[in-house]
Amino acid sequence: MSNTKGRILYNEKGWEALDSFFKEMKIRQVFVIVDEHTEIHCLPLFISRTSKEAVYEVIKIPAGEKHKNISTTLYLWECLGKKGADKSSVIVNLGGGMVTDIGGFVASTYKRGIRFIHIPTTLLAMVDASIGGKTGIDLDHIKNQIGTIQLPEMTLVDTDFLFTLSGDQLLSGMAEVIKHALIKGKTEWEKIKEMKTPEIASVAALVPSSIAIKEEVVVQDPDEKGLRKVLNYGHTLGHAIEAYSLRTPGSIPLLHGDAVAIGMILESYISTELLGFPKHRLEELTSLILKLFPKQPFDDGAIASIIKLTSFDKKNVNGEVRFVLMEELGKFQTDCTVPVELIYRAFSYYQRA
Numbered sequence: 001m002s003n004t005k006g007r008i009l010y011n012e013k014g015w016e017a018l019d020s021f022f023k024e025m026k027i028r029q030v031f032v033i034v035d036e037h038t039e040i041h042c043l044p045l046f047i048s049r050t051s052k053e054a055v056y057e058v059i060k061i062p063a064g065e066k067h068k069n070i071s072t073t074l075y076l077w078e079c080l081g082k083k084g085a086d087k088s089s090v091i092v093n094l095g096g097g098m099v100t101d102i103g104g105f106v107a108s109t110y111k112r113g114i115r116f117i118h119i120p121t122t123l124l125a126m127v128d129a130s131i132g133g134k135t136g137i138d139l140d141h142i143k144n145q146i147g148t149i150q151l152p153e154m155t156l157v158d159t160d161f162l163f164t165l166s167g168d169q170l171l172s173g174m175a176e177v178i179k180h181a182l183i184k185g186k187t188e189w190e191k192i193k194e195m196k197t198p199e200i201a202s203v204a205a206l207v208p209s210s211i212a213i214k215e216e217v218v219v220q221d222p223d224e225k226g227l228r229k230v231l232n233y234g235h236t237l238g239h240a241i242e243a244y245s246l247r248t249p250g251s252i253p254l255l256h257g258d259a260v261a262i263g264m265i266l267e268s269y270i271s272t273e274l275l276g277f278p279k280h281r282l283e284e285l286t287s288l289i290l291k292l293f294p295k296q297p298f299d300d301g302a303i304a305s306i307i308k309l310t311s312f313d314k315k316n317v318n319g320e321v322r323f324v325l326m327e328e329l330g331k332f333q334t335d336c337t338v339p340v341e342l343i344y345r346a347f348s349y350y351q352r353a
């Protein structure tokens with residue numbers, strides 16, 4: 001098992017590796033973290049694909065980004081403590097990005113770090129959250145303010161879990177698939193730019209190449225000193241929009257991907273204005289995103305609050321907000337500063353589109 005650290009294993013190969021892991025004599029306890037949804041929809045598939053002799057305890061947490069916080073973390077740490085988890089224990093995170101982020105964080109901090117395995121069950125977690133070792137929790141609804149970078153023993157990707165998702169959940173993950181295509185460049189973009197409402201089979205076929213794009217970036221810059229920042233494309237405004245929707249009473253919380261999709265339109269408009277990102281590409285991206293994701297309204301008050309929230313972005317330097325912008329498909333500039341007035345114009349472009 002030790003030689004698979006950080007590796008991504010698909011389907012049967014992954015389940016076989018997991019089984020041999022269960023058999024490893026040195027592991028005293030395995031804890032499977034699920035949320036209210038994955039307990040019902042994903043645990044049965046997990047049970048049917050693991051060996052009958054496998055012994056593990058299931059720990060359930062509440063579902064949803066609003067629970068990816070210190071209270072749930074404390075609950076998990078205490079649970080592990082009460083159940084006698086030690087350095088030889090292993091945590092299996094069975095769920096979407098919320099479960100893999102918080103489960104990875106708990107595992108990487110409990111007793112200064114115990115081993116963990118991700119089994120992502122959403123598209124978003126398959127192509128993004130479970131790859132590359134970032135773990136984290138939110139602080140006052142600001143995304144991933146506390147976290148670690150720690151690779152799982154492995155990520156087991158079984159695209160059959162995609163059948164457990166609602167249409168909204170599937171779409172949310174498409175935002176990261178689109179982002180990876182922009183990062184890779186023209187050939188990958190041409191494959192998806194005309195995509196209609198995604199079917200599970202066609203989405204499942206995109207998963208390995210989307211993961212490979214992220215891996216290629218992470219391998220070159222695991223600690224996000226430079227290149228890895230491109231994976232945050234659309235996320236400076238996307239995270240702020242998501243935090244705004246979570247914090248604002250009466251506002252319907254947006255899924256991560258819905259917010260990032262809007263963030264990518266806004267940041268692509270800014271890229272066109274500041275770096276000459278081709279207009280026809282901006283229009284292609286806008287049209288794809290608006291075909292897949294519902295348009296959201298933003299009044300001036302909302303935009304002002306969202307801009308304020310960008311001050312918490314993790315890429316900021318000396319308190320100054322830094323964006324990742326795109327010169328052309330596959331070519332990015334990091335650490336860009338953007339005038340506030342241009343952010344307002346980007347929202348106005350989105351609203352008119």
Ligand code: GLY
Nearest residue numbers: 128132134228231
């Ligand atoms: N989700 C961005 C990263 O893993 O770097």
